[in-house]
Amino acid sequence: MPVSLPTRLASLVAASLLASLPALAQQPAQRLGLIPLPREVSTPAGTYSLPQKISIYAPGKDAQNVAGLLKEMLAPLGKTVTVTNSAAGAQIKLLTASTVPSAEGYRLVVDKAGVQLTAASGPGLFYASQTLLQLLPPRPSASSSLPYVRIADEPSFQWRGLHLDVSRHFFSVDFVKKYIDFLASYKLNTFHWHLTDDQGWRIEIKKYPKLTQISSVRKETLIGAQQTFKKPSDFKYDGQPYGGFYTQDQIRDVVAYAKRRYVTIVPEIEMPGHSVSVLAAYPELACKPSTYTPWTMWGVNEDIVCPTEPTFRFFEDVLTEVAALFPGKYVHIGGDEAPKTRWKESAAVQEIMKREGFTDVEQVQGWFNRRIEKFLATKGKKLIGWDEILEGGIDASATVMSWRGEKAGIEAAKHGNDVVMSPAGYLYIDAGQNPVPHSPNEPLHISGYLPLDKIYNYNPLPAELTPAQQKHILGPQANLWTEYVETPNKVEYMLFPRLLAVSEVAWTPAARKSYPEFVPRMSQHFARLDAKKVNYRVPEPLGLDSVNMVKQGGKAVFTLRSLVPGAQIRYTLDGLMPDETTTLYTKPLSVPTGQQLLVRAVTIAPNGRKSPPAEFIVK
The missing domain is CATH 3.20.20.80 (Glycosidases)
Structure with missing residues (x-):
């Protein structure tokens, strides 16, 4: 059933798990790009770099299971990852604490001491590990730096x-x-x-x-x-x-x-x-x-x-x-x-x-x-x-x-x-x-x-x-x-x-x-x-519509943007389908009015894949 946010947060505070966490700050969450959006996020200044040899402390069956999965998921970093039952010297610690009231809730802390994931049981540890993975660069990186962060999180619904x-x-x-x-x-x-x-x-x-x-x-x-x-x-x-x-x-x-x-x-x-x-x-x-x-x-x-x-x-x-x-x-x-x-x-x-x-x-x-x-x-x-x-x-x-x-x-x-x-x-x-x-x-x-x-x-x-x-x-x-x-x-x-x-x-x-x-x-x-080589749908460019059209001196002006970082926008004014050879969008698109023109624009992602076209008829 839905989680009662006030009740859960009160319990967390009573358990001293959130004592050092401020109220939800949207900007840190935005900057981190985490999905789904966590309940509580703060980002103290600093980063932690994972060393070439990573030790994961995992006491107990659930922690060992999550540690094994995390080891597999960290494999693309090219680092040596071991799972241990000794906390000494471990860069990543998976801890269970009965004071976390939700079985699927978790606390994640990254600071100068390393990474600590705390949850009441396996599901919470697993979700903490998924958040941790989103903090890493999207592609393998030699530095493998993690931002300092403090997160307390739990789901709204039990059936997802x-x-x-x-x-x-x-x-x-x-x-x-x-x-x-x-x-x-x-x-x-x-x-x-x-x-x-x-x-x-x-x-x-x-x-x-x-x-x-x-x-x-x-x-x-x-x-x-x-x-x-x-x-x-x-x-x-x-x-x-x-x-x-x-x-x-x-x-x-x-x-x-x-x-x-x-x-x-x-x-x-x-x-x-x-x-x-x-x-x-x-x-x-x-x-x-x-x-x-x-x-x-x-x-x-x-x-x-x-x-x-x-x-x-x-x-x-x-x-x-x-x-x-x-x-x-x-x-x-x-x-x-x-x-x-x-x-x-x-x-x-x-x-x-x-x-x-x-x-x-x-x-x-x-x-x-x-x-x-x-x-x-x-x-x-x-x-x-x-x-x-x-x-x-x-x-x-x-x-x-x-x-x-x-x-x-x-x-x-x-x-x-x-x-x-x-x-x-x-x-x-x-x-x-x-x-x-x-x-x-x-x-x-x-x-x-x-x-x-x-x-x-x-x-x-x-x-x-x-x-x-x-x-x-x-x-x-x-x-x-x-x-x-x-x-x-x-x-x-x-x-x-x-x-x-x-x-x-x-x-x-x-x-x-x-x-x-x-x-x-x-x-x-x-x-x-x-x-991960996922065949996602590349979103079409935004802005090619009547809402965003600005009329200036007999022209319709469109300011386009792509949702895909690093992508190009290519366009045509003759109704043909844009591709890598058509005009590159570099500044607001100015289209003459008074004649009917079909404007088409596509996003070309860094991997070369194209979006379906955004289309608009200028009259």
């Missing part, structure tokens, strides 16, 4: 999530681990792994081998943006079988990898909707006898599993194996977009309604969900589902993930249910990054426009809720669906730099956030992403 759909498009174990690194490095702690859907089943279930033999492969994939198709002839396919799945050993490997980084994985096994791939292998679970295949289109399919006893046995068997693989307390059952067409036509469903006294078929899904919830409880797990699970009625013990706006989340919190806020209009990062729908200057994506500032300014705590009700808001989660995200490079393009905004929504109190102050801090991270 990032989702990846591997059903529409499959991603390797290595890339899933890289994805976990992305979210952990920006202090997110929950990885929602969407493992099953109509288009493919991605997890090995020993009792049902046909799920990986049949359900994991679709015969082909749709070409183009389905939402733009108007007639059947528009639908064309690539003719290539597509599939993949994770073995249980691979799942265990990924779970262990995440655990070491204090990331909890929430697996999603869709039911009762989005289950055509299940019916492809086990058609007897359908209400309507037929032959099914994993779906080759996107969207919502009317064929869903029938809520009969064989279906319950199937999912109970599946969830038994899933529960054994994932140690976290939550299992996501989906529960969304489950059309009831087949259920309304089913004699078996009508019998269930008569027996249970239901007057609405939606109540059957509520009954289905409650049975699954009770079964999960026998495995020590809590049910979480998309907000449609509210429609058939749920117990107060179920957790709701609100995606169709905030309305369902508000309703659930008032009802006493825990809620993860994940509204599509603010946190669905498969949406486009250009205001022009299906812009030819952007890769193919699903409908919608979600710019960086809209994400950043989102507040997961609805004002309609009382403080007591707000305690049911566990936190926010961003989702990346992959209908049109086929490769790791494209995942990174959709994710960065928007993940940095998500990080601050999840960690930093809303009252302390400021988008104008976030942007220059974010800009300092492009060099870090370059160093």
Whole structure:
């Protein structure tokens, strides 16, 4: 639940951990470029240079784990790093202190004595280490100097999530681990792994081998943006079988990898909707006898599993194996977009309604969900589902993930249910990054426009809720669906730099956030992403718009700037696409008015990559 800032800070002061720290000074935080923005920052004058041989003092299991990770992360510096159980002579000390009240909070001090990270437990030490890494130069440096700093920090929310759909498009174990690194490095702690859907089943279930033999492969994939198709002839396919799945050993490997980084994985096994791939292998679970295949289109399919006893046995068997693989307390059952067409036509469903006294078929899904919830409880797990699970009625013990706006989340919190806020209009990062729908200057994506500032300014705590009700808001989660995200490079393009905004929504109190102050801090991270070879979206130049246009003597004058340090801005006035050969922007751009001119400008980053164009028509 949200952290109470006054209570936590009072505890810290009482423990003398913040005695020497001043109130939050925004300028030091800005200068350091830290994301997410810490609670308390001060920067005394001075720097500390890490020596060629670095010793990390790490007493205890958690400290040793974080020290091992830190050793790996410091490897690019080219220094010799050792982990020791002796504090004498150690340049970096990892200390645990029960006086730090939050398990994920930490204190970080850099001074002439070296570096000291203090936390109550492993998660706090890990987040302190991530802040420490951001204090180092973005690229390996011989000096490896750290600024003197004193930081006290803790998160606003206990659930800080990032989702990846591997059903529409499959991603390797290595890339899933890289994805976990992305979210952990920006202090997110929950990885929602969407493992099953109509288009493919991605997890090995020993009792049902046909799920990986049949359900994991679709015969082909749709070409183009389905939402733009108007007639059947528009639908064309690539003719290539597509599939993949994770073995249980691979799942265990990924779970262990995440655990070491204090990331909890929430697996999603869709039911009762989005289950055509299940019916492809086990058609007897359908209400309507037929032959099914994993779906080759996107969207919502009317064929869903029938809520009969064989279906319950199937999912109970599946969830038994899933529960054994994932140690976290939550299992996501989906529960969304489950059309009831087949259920309304089913004699078996009508019998269930008569027996249970239901007057609405939606109540059957509520009954289905409650049975699954009770079964999960026998495995020590809590049910979480998309907000449609509210429609058939749920117990107060179920957790709701609100995606169709905030309305369902508000309703659930008032009802006493825990809620993860994940509204599509603010946190669905498969949406486009250009205001022009299906812009030819952007890769193919699903409908919608979600710019960086809209994400950043989102507040997961609805004002309609009382403080007591707000305690049911566990936190926010961003989702990346992959209908049109086929490769790791494209995942990174959709994710960065928007993940940095998500990080601050999840960690930093809303009252302390400021988008104008976030942007220059974010800009300092492009060099870090370059160093890690991340395929981020290069932001287009700012200033080429009506708001920033100044009219002077029959001319429109634009002052442009790039968000990428060290980048060039190149422009054209003839409507052609700017590149390395077109005019370099060196002073305010003056464009004659009185004729229609299409002005285009791009950012060319130091690594040579170009942004999509900023465009403006001068008349």
